[in-house]
Amino acid sequence: MSAGLRDAVLAVNAGSSSLKFGVYERSGPALWTGLFEGLEPGGAPRWRLDREPVHDLVVPAGSGSFDAALAELLSLLAASGLRLAAVAHRIVHGGRRCTAPRALDDELLAYLHTLEPLAPLHQPHNLEGVEAIRAALPGLPQIACFDTAFHATMPAVERRLPLPRALHEQGLRRYGFHGLSYDYVSRTLAAATPRAAGRLLMAHLGNGASLCGAVGGRSMASSMGLSAVDGLMMGTRSGALDPGVLLYLWRAGWSLEQVESLLYRESGLKGVSGISADMRTLRASTEPAAAEAIELFTHRVLRESGAIIAAIGGLDVIAFAGGIGEHDARLRADVAAGLAFTGLKLDAAANLAATGDVLMPVHAADSTVEAWIVPTDEGRVAADAAFAHLDAG
Numbered sequence: 085m086s087a088g089l090r091d092a093v094l095a096v097n098a099g100s101s102s103l104k105f106g107v108y109e110r111s112g113p114a115l116w117t118g119l120f121e122g123l124e125p126g127g128a129p130r131w132r133l134d135r136e137p138v139h140d141l142v143v144p145a146g147s148g149s150f151d152a153a154l155a156e157l158l159s160l161l162a163a164s165g166l167r168l169a170a171v172a173h174r175i176v177h178g179g180r181r182c183t184a185p186r187a188l189d190d191e192l193l194a195y196l197h198t199l200e201p202l203a204p205l206h207q208p209h210n211l212e213g214v215e216a217i218r219a220a221l222p223g224l225p226q227i228a229c230f231d232t233a234f235h236a237t238m239p240a241v242e243r244r245l246p247l248p249r250a251l252h253e254q255g256l257r258r259y260g261f262h263g264l265s266y267d268y269v270s271r272t273l274a275a276a277t278p279r280a281a282g283r284l285l286m287a288h289l290g291n292g293a294s295l296c297g298a299v300g301g302r303s304m305a306s307s308m309g310l311s312a313v314d315g316l317m318m319g320t321r322s323g324a325l326d327p328g329v330l331l332y333l334w335r336a337g338w339s340l341e342q343v344e345s346l347l348y349r350e351s352g353l354k355g356v357s358g359i360s361a362d363m364r365t366l367r368a369s370t371e372p373a374a375a376e377a378i379e380l381f382t383h384r385v386l387r388e389s390g391a392i393i394a395a396i397g398g399l400d401v402i403a404f405a406g407g408i409g410e411h412d413a414r415l416r417a418d419v420a421a422g423l424a425f426t427g428l429k430l431d432a433a434a435n436l437a438a439t440g441d442v443l444m445p446v447h448a449a450d451s452t453v454e455a456w457i458v459p460t461d462e463g464r465v466a467a468d469a470a471f472a473h474l475d476a477g
């Protein structure tokens with residue numbers, strides 16, 4: 085550590101038009117988190133730290149908006165007495181080869197690019213983020229942390245798609261995502277309740293949404309499969325569909341791009357409601373279509389929960405995380421009511437009073453299943469991996 089400066093890790097989650105970041109020291113929550121958005125070509129780049137107003141980003145002539153975003157971040161760090169020791173990247177797909185965090189080098193990057201067709205809306209942007217930061221900060225350790233890695237423990241039967249063997253060999257199999265979040269949720273719960281070592285159902289319900297079933301803290305089942313469009317209905321993604329829907333649309337003349345956009349950007353809460361992808365907006369709406377979208381979202385969470393509970397042989401603990409899981413008391417209550425057959429019963433007052441900002445139990449005293457809200461922190465998991473890499477020399 086340089087005199088007077090404290091080591092910090094920048095955890096980055098680069099998406100198609102935005103870059104989310106968190107700055108972490110060795111322990112504790114992020115010192116700050118924030119977001120750069122409008123970074124796409126022709127966009128209106130702006131940024132904010134959480135709970136602060138949006139600032140327009142000044143993009144100097146000759147540089148891209150990504151470079152400008154990075155320069156802004158570095159000047160923030162320097163002004164805070166922090167030395168950037170490493171950058172930890174959330175990469176959604178690690179494929180068959182990456183089941184633990186890895187230092188990024190040319191060879192690894194080349195492999196990760198080959199996985200782009202398996203996660204077309206996430207992987208290319210994650211890797212663009214890596215390349216932009218590598219170019220701007222050459223020599224700084226860059227650690228790749230994979231969403232899929234947490235699910236490497238899933239049994240073979242859970243990983244397999246019922247397709248011909250040759251396609252399985254090509255990598256067409258179920259991987260599961262949101263692994264950094266599930267890693268955080270399962271470790272946090274392991275320290276909070278001994279029952280989390282049993283059969284644990286984790287619900288990461290944000291803009292993207294999935295479920296994970298774990299036993300002994302190890303992933304055994306995921307509602308997401310090959311791609312991050314499988315499983316639950318999401319903000320704008322359909323989740324699992326009858327594959328016949330795709331055949332029908334292709335026969336009706338839809339192009340690949342149209343179908344991809346339909347499944348990833350125009351469906352889910354947004355598509356069903358025709359109003360918004362944001363649960364807050366739908367809860368506040370009096371339109372019947374908003375209520376219908378919420379009802380379907382809740383139903384799909386319940387239905388997929390049943391599948392995961394069966395896959396892990398029962399239920400000891402359920403955990404709610406992500407923007408909806410942490411903040412939407414009604415959703416938690418409705419899901420818990422649907423899962424009453426497991427012995428789960430919420431403490432209605434505790435559930436309603438929860439702010440979602442702190443780890444807290446919300447089950448009733450006579451519930452045979454524990455229920456917890458776990459404010460998730462994917463950046464913390466990625467930063468831990470980067471600090472571990474630095475410590476290993």
Ligand SMILES: Nc1ncnc2c1ncn2[C@@H]1O[C@H](COP(=O)(O)OP(=O)(O)O)[C@@H](O)[C@H]1O
Nearest residue numbers: 289290291292361362363364406407408411412
């Ligand atoms: N107070 C709230 N009540 C209900 N839903 C909320 C609330 N706050 C956020 N959400 C939902 O959470 C979503 C964002 O989830 P989050 O996990 O933060 O995002 P991301 O998946 O982009 O990381 C929003 O789109 C909205 O649907």
Ligand SMILES: CC(=O)OP(=O)(O)O
Nearest residue numbers: 261262291292293312
């Ligand atoms: C994998 C995935 O769906 O991620 P996100 O929720 O960040 O879109």
Ligand SMILES: [Mg+2]
Nearest residue numbers: 290291292406
């Ligand atoms: Mg998310």
